[in-house]
Structures are given as C-alpha cells and as structure tokens.
Amino acid sequence: xxxxxxxxxxxxxxxxxxxxxxxxxxxxxxxxxxxxxxxxxxxxxxxxxxxxxxxxxxxxxxxxxxxxxxxxxxxxxxxxxxxxxxxxxxxxxxxxxxxxxxxxxxxxxxxxxxxxxxxxxxxxxxxxxx
Amino acid sequence: xxxxxxxxxxxxxxxxxxxxxxxxxxxxxxxxxxxxxxxxxxxxxxxxxxxxxxxxxxxxxxxxxxxxxxxxxxxxxxxxxxxxxxxxxxxxxxxxxxxxxxxxxxxxxxxxxxxxxxxxxxxxxxxxxxxxxxxxxxxxxxxxxxxxxxxxxxxxxxxxxxxxxxxxxxxxxxxxxxxxxxxxxxxxxxxxxxxxxxxxxxxxxxxxxxxxxxxxxxxxxxxxxxxxxxxxxxxxxxxxxxxxxxxxxxxxxxxxxxxxxxxxxxxxxxxxxxxxxxxxxxxxxxxxxxxxxxxxxxxxxxxxxxxxxxxxxxxxxxxxxxxxxxxxxxxxxxxxxxxxxxxxxxxxxxxxxxxxxxxxxxxxxxxxxxxxxxxxxxxxxxxxxxxxxxxxxxxxxxxxxxxxxxxxxxxxxxxxxxxxxxxxxxxxxxxxxxxxxxxxxxxxxxxxxxxxxxxxxxxxxxxxxxxxxxxxxxxxxxxxxxxxxxxxxxxxxxxxxxxxxxxxxxxxxxxxxxxxxxxxxxxxxxxxxxxxxxxxxxxxxxxx
Numbered sequence: 001x002x003x004x005x006x007x008x009x010x011x012x013x014x015x016x017x018x019x020x021x022x023x024x025x026x027x028x029x030x031x032x033x034x035x036x037x038x039x040x041x042x043x044x045x046x047x048x049x050x051x052x053x054x055x056x057x058x059x060x061x062x063x064x065x066x067x068x069x070x071x072x073x074x075x076x077x078x079x080x081x082x083x084x085x086x087x088x089x090x091x092x093x094x095x096x097x098x099x100x101x102x103x104x105x106x107x108x109x110x111x112x113x114x115x116x117x118x119x120x121x122x123x124x125x126x127x128x129x130x
Numbered sequence: 131x132x133x134x135x136x137x138x139x140x141x142x143x144x145x146x147x148x149x150x151x152x153x154x155x156x157x158x159x160x161x162x163x164x165x166x167x168x169x170x171x172x173x174x175x176x177x178x179x180x181x182x183x184x185x186x187x188x189x190x191x192x193x194x195x196x197x198x199x200x201x202x203x204x205x206x207x208x209x210x211x212x213x214x215x216x217x218x219x220x221x222x223x224x225x226x227x228x229x230x231x232x233x234x235x236x237x238x239x240x241x242x243x244x245x246x247x248x249x250x251x252x253x254x255x256x257x258x259x260x261x262x263x264x265x266x267x268x269x270x271x272x273x274x275x276x277x278x279x280x281x282x283x284x285x286x287x288x289x290x291x292x293x294x295x296x297x298x299x300x301x302x303x304x305x306x307x308x309x310x311x312x313x314x315x316x317x318x319x320x321x322x323x324x325x326x327x328x329x330x331x332x333x334x335x336x337x338x339x340x341x342x343x344x345x346x347x348x349x350x351x352x353x354x355x356x357x358x359x360x361x362x363x364x365x366x367x368x369x370x371x372x373x374x375x376x377x378x379x380x381x382x383x384x385x386x387x388x389x390x391x392x393x394x395x396x397x398x399x400x401x402x403x404x405x406x407x408x409x410x411x412x413x414x415x416x417x418x419x420x421x422x423x424x425x426x427x428x429x430x431x432x433x434x435x436x437x438x439x440x441x442x443x444x445x446x447x448x449x450x451x452x453x454x455x456x457x458x459x460x461x462x463x464x465x466x467x468x469x470x471x472x473x474x475x476x477x478x479x480x481x482x483x484x485x486x487x488x489x490x491x492x493x494x495x496x497x498x499x500x501x502x503x504x505x506x507x508x509x510x511x512x513x514x515x516x517x518x519x520x521x522x523x524x525x526x527x528x529x530x531x532x533x534x535x536x537x538x539x540x541x542x543x544x545x546x547x548x549x550x551x552x553x554x555x556x557x558x559x560x561x562x563x564x565x566x567x568x569x570x571x572x573x574x575x576x577x578x579x580x581x582x583x584x585x586x587x588x589x590x591x592x593x594x595x596x597x598x599x600x601x602x603x604x605x606x607x608x609x610x611x612x613x614x615x616x617x618x619x620x621x622x623x624x625x626x627x628x629x630x631x632x633x634x635x636x637x638x639x640x641x642x643x644x645x646x647x648x649x650x651x652x653x654x655x656x657x658x659x660x661x662x663x664x665x666x667x668x669x670x671x672x673x674x
Binding site for chain 1: 236237238240241242243244245246247248249334335336337339
C-alpha cells in the first residue's frame with residue numbers, strides 16, 4: 001500500500017512535503033498512470049491538516065502534468081514527467097528500479113535506527129547524487 | 131391526513147446525541163491511559179451497545195392497531211404517533227453509529243501518515259453478513275408489501291347490558307394496511323438509505339494514527355459488522371410489526387388465539403445477530419492469543435481451580451437453558467399477568483444460585499479436607515460489586531413500593547406479593563449458596579498454592595453476589611416495563627378509565643434490565659488470574 005508521511009515540525013511546508021512525495025512516487029512508478037488518488041478532503045482528514053494544504057499540493061502536481069482532476073473519476077495519476085536520463089517510464093518491477101527502492105528502504109531503516117534527522121540524511125543524499 | 135409535529139421535538143434527541151458523543155469521545159480518548167488499540171476497541175463496543183439499545187421497536191409493536199376503547203389508546207395509530215414510534219429507533223440507531231465514526235480523535239502527533247488509496251465500502255464489507263442483511267431487508271419489504279393489501283377495520287367496543295345479563299369483550303381494530311405499509315416502508319427505506327450512508331462514512335472517515343494499517347482496516351470491518359447486525363434486527367422488527375398487524379382477527383371472526391409468525395422471524399434474526407461475532411482488532415487478538423490457555427484446561431493448575439473455572443462455564447449453560455426456553459413461553463407469561471416475567475427471572479436466578487451451591491459441595495467433597503484450616507478472604511466481594519448489589523436491591527424495593535401503590539390506586543390485583551415471594555425464594559437460594567461456601571471443607575494447598583482456598587471462596591462469593599445483583603436489576607427492569615401503567619397515576623391525573631402505559635417507564639425498565647444482563651455476564655477473570663498456582667504462571671480464565 002503506497003503512503004506518504006508528513007512531519008509538521010519540518011521547515012519544509014506541508015504542501016511541499018505532500019507534493020514532493022507524490023511526485024517521487026509517480027517518478028519511481030509506485031503510483032502507476034491511471035491510479036486514483038484520494039480526494040482532497042479524505043487525504044486532509046487522514047493527515048489532520050487543512051484541506052487547502054492538500055488542494056495546493058494537488059494543484060501544483062496538476063500544473064506539473066503529473067496528475068489530473070477529473071470531474072467523475074476524481075484525481076488520477078497521468079504518469080511521470082519526461083526525465084532527462086532519469087527513470088523514464090520504467091515501473092517499480094524493473095530490476096534497476098527495484099534495487100533503488102530497496103536501497104531507499106534500507107537507508108530509511110538505517111536512518112531511523114541511528115536516530116538521525118531525516119533532513120540531514122536527505123541533504124547528504126542530495127549531495128551524493130549531484 | 132392531519133399531522134402535528136411538536137416544536138421542541140428535536141431538542142431531546144439533540145441533547146441525547148451530544149451526551150453520546152461526549153461519552154464516546156471520553157471512551158476513546160481515555161485521559162488516564164491515552165488512546166490505544168484497546169480504547170478504540172472499547173469505543174467500537176460501546177457504539178454497538180448504544181446503537182442496539184436505541185434500536186428497540188418495543189413501543190411500536192402494535193403500530194396500526196386501534197384499541198377497543200372509547201378513549202384514545204397508547205398504540206401508535208395516528209400519523210404523529212407512527213412517525214415517532216417508527217422513526218426514532220431507526221434515526222437514533224443510525225445516528226449513534228454515525229456519531230461513533232465522527233467521535234474518533236484527530237491526529238495529534240507531529241508525524242502523520244496517510245495511504246494514497248481510495249477506500250470503498252466493498253473493501254471492508256463483511257460479505258456474508260451483508261448478504262444476510264440484504265435478505266432480511268428483502269423479507270421485511272415483502273412483508274410490508276403483503277400487508278399493504280389488507281383492509282382496515284374498526285374496533286368492536288366492549289358491551290355490557292345495563293342489568294349485567296350480557297357482556298361482550300371488545301376487539302381491537304386496525305388502520306388500512308396501505309397506510310401502515312406506507313409508514314413501515316418509509317421506515318425501511320430510511321433505514322436502508324441511512325445504512326448505506328453510514329457504511330460510506332465508515333469507509334471514508336479518517337484513519338486513526340494510534341492504529342497500524344491492519345488494525346485500521348479491521349476497525350472499519352468491525353464497525354460495519356456492528357451496524358449491519360443492528361439494522362438487520364430493526365428490519366426484522368419492522369416485519370414483525372407488519373406480522374402483528376396482519377395476524378389480528380377481523381371483527382366477528384371466531385378465534386381462540388392468534389400467532390405472529392413474523393414475530394418468530396424477528397426473534398430468530400435477533401438471536402442470529404446476537405451470536406454473529408464482530409471479531410477483534412488484530413493487535414488486540416494477538417495479545418489475547420499470547421495469554422495462557424483457559425484455566426479449566428491448564429494442567430499446572432490445582433484440580434479444584436480447574437473445577438471452579440469449569441463451574442463458571444456450566445453456570446452459563448444453566449442460565450442459557452431456561453432463558454432460551456422462556457423465549458418460547460413469552461405469550462404465556464404475558465397472558466399470566468404482571469408476575470409472569472417475574473417468575474422467569476426468579477427461576478433463572480434461583481437455578482444459578484443452586485448450581486453455585488452444588489459446585490461448592492462438589493469441590494468440598496472432591497478436594498476438601500476437615501484437617502486443613504479454612505482460609506476466608508478478608509474482603510470476599512469487591513466494594514463495587516457489593517455497592518451494585520445494594521443499589522439493585524434498593525431500586526427493586528422502591529419500584530415495588532411505587533408499583534404496589536399505583537396498582538392500589540387502579541384497584542388492580544397487586545403483583546407485589548408474588549414478586550416479594552419470588553425474591554425471597556431467590557435470596558433463600560443465595561443464602562444456601564453462601565452457607566455452602568462458608569461451610570465447605572478447606573482445600574489443603576501447601577507451598578506455592580497457599581491461599582488457593584480463600585481465592586476459590588472469593589470467586590464463589592463473587593458469583594453469588596453478582597447473580598443477586600443482576601436479579602435485582604433485571605426484576606426491577608421487568609417491573610418497570612410490565613407495570614408502567616401503574617406508575618402514571620402516581621405522577622399525573624388519570625385522563626381515562628383505561629390505564630395508560632408510560633413510555634418513559636418502559637424505556638427506563640429496558641435500560642435497567644439491560645444493566646442487569648450486563649452484570650450477569652461480567653466475568654470473574656481478574657479473580658481467576660490471581661489464583662495461586664504451582665507452575666507460577668499467570669492464568670486467564672474464560673469462565674463467566
């Protein structure tokens with residue numbers, strides 16, 4: 001089951017956390033094209049935040065061409081944005097993608113085990129990826 | 131069709147809804163321990179209990195029947211009576227379940243989690259129960275359609291010749307079948323639509339941060355189970371009202387008795403739904419599984435302790451047999467007068483107390499020794515249970531006095547001598563059981579099992595006082611329900627020569643009797659866990 005987490009004490013605004021996580025999940029194929037996202041109200045209720053915050057995240061994702069709000073079908077994933085040398089349209093079942101996802105899971109587990117700050121680890125990762 | 135809706139009709143239900151909301155918030159919030167899987171489980175349990183209590187159609191069983199009396203009776207046969215008698219149980223049940231879903235706490239932690247999936251009703255619906263409920267709704271709809279074609283008829287008034295040489299008893303009439311079918315059908319449609327809405331609410335409401343994904347999923351299924359079981363009993367209750375309407379003999383028809391087959395259908399549905407287990411949250415079930423095997427099967431436990439646990443299980447059988455046997459004698463007990471149901475309650479209580487006494491004699495004969503010293507517990511019964519028993523006894527005395535005075539004012543044959551006699555019999559059986567536990571030879575329990583004798587006596591004392599407390603509450607509830615008409619003359623001027631039932635008294639009686647049943651099934655697990663044992667393990671008893 002695909003999920004997102006929100007850290008309210010983070011310096012990153014909640015809408016940006018939602019946007020970036022959904023964007024990443026679409027990019028790595030965890031959210032396949034055509035899959036439906038929960039409604040703004042439902043996601044806001046689960047996260048215990050204002051509906052406007054989720055609506056803003058959805059609006060930015062829609063502007064980026066990652067999702068589309070349809071009157072009858074709700075909010076639907078369109079697919080990953082065209083990436084230069086990125087994952088392209090590969091899904092999570094592809095071997096390189098599976099390896100990356102497994103590595104991310106291991107990194108998350110190691111971060112929690114070490115009690116490190118998530119932002120610090122993300123900063124480290126960002127530096128290594130550059 | 132005239133219709134009058136009192137302006138303050140929604141005030142009471144709104145206040146009731148607020149009380150239910152605050153209570154459920156308090157249960158799930160658990161200020162002392164904090165919200166957890168256990169408190170959430172308890173919250174779901176109370177939603178089911180309150181919803182079930184609100185679902186009673188007892189006040190509308192004679193809907194559509196016109197009483198054979200020159201003054202207006204208390205059977206709902208006018209639109210304003212029918213809408214409240216049929217509408218409130220349906221609306222209240224649905225409201226309680228909806229409030230249950232809305233009373234879960236919002237996330238509090240700084241770290242929040244959500245799943246990116248759409249929750250649909252079918253993802254959590256217990257299929258077997260849903261199909262059973264659908265069949266019951268279809269059966270109720272068929273019964274309502276059937277009575278829509280039945281004609282109404284006027285009541286036949288009782289007649290007595292001035293010189294007393296001739297008399298004829300009256301016979302109830304009924305409103306046109308189409309009219310009652312419209313009200314019942316409306317109630318059934320409201321129930322079906324409301325059930326779908328609450329199911330949707332259960333599926334869509336926010337996830338609880340204190341539960342993991344498995345528990346969150348199970349909680350929705352559990353809530354749907356409780357809702358479906360309750361609405362199924364309401365639907366079958368509406369069918370029973372239709373059956374009661376259809377079974378009434380027409381004026382001039384020769385009859386000795388009449389039978390409501392749909393009432394039996396209602397009873398079967400009620401029992402089936404009662405036994406349809408809602409399941410548990412996986413984390414709570416895992417904790418239960420970790421606990422040891424029932425004491426009755428624990429080979430490390432002292433044989434007398436195992437016997438005590440087995441007696442607890444057998445007490446359930448002793449109570450269940452006359453309880454369910456009596457369900458088939460309800461018409462006979464109702465016809466016997468106000469003491470009919472009192473006999474039922476007293477027989478069950480007396481049988482239980484005699485079984486407890488027999489259990490003590492068996493324990494003493496098998497494991498007791500005259501040489502061992504008797505270990506009588508310092509406080510054989512907890513203050514809470516003792517207080518409950520005293521309150522129950524006082525409540526029974528007060529209600530007995532009030533109903534006796536009320537019946538005196540109505541020049542009725544008093545019920546109190548029978549009830550007092552029956553209660554004396556029950557308390558005599560209780561005294562016999564108490565004597566048995568006091569006089570039982572002590573059980574020699576050296577070493578690690580020291581204190582076993584006292585602990586076993588405490589368990590029996592608990593069972594005796596629990597039975598007496600439950601009897602007092604149930605008997606009080608039955609009196610309030612069956613003699614509600616005797617209470618009205620005490621508080622207001624009679625408006626007719628025909629005694630009027632008091633809906634408030636009936637509702638209060640139902641609540642008090644339910645309390646009594648809850649007391650009767652309160653298990654002695656904590657006492658069984660505390661039993662001294664040789665293996666040094668903590669034991670969990672399943673005995674009531």
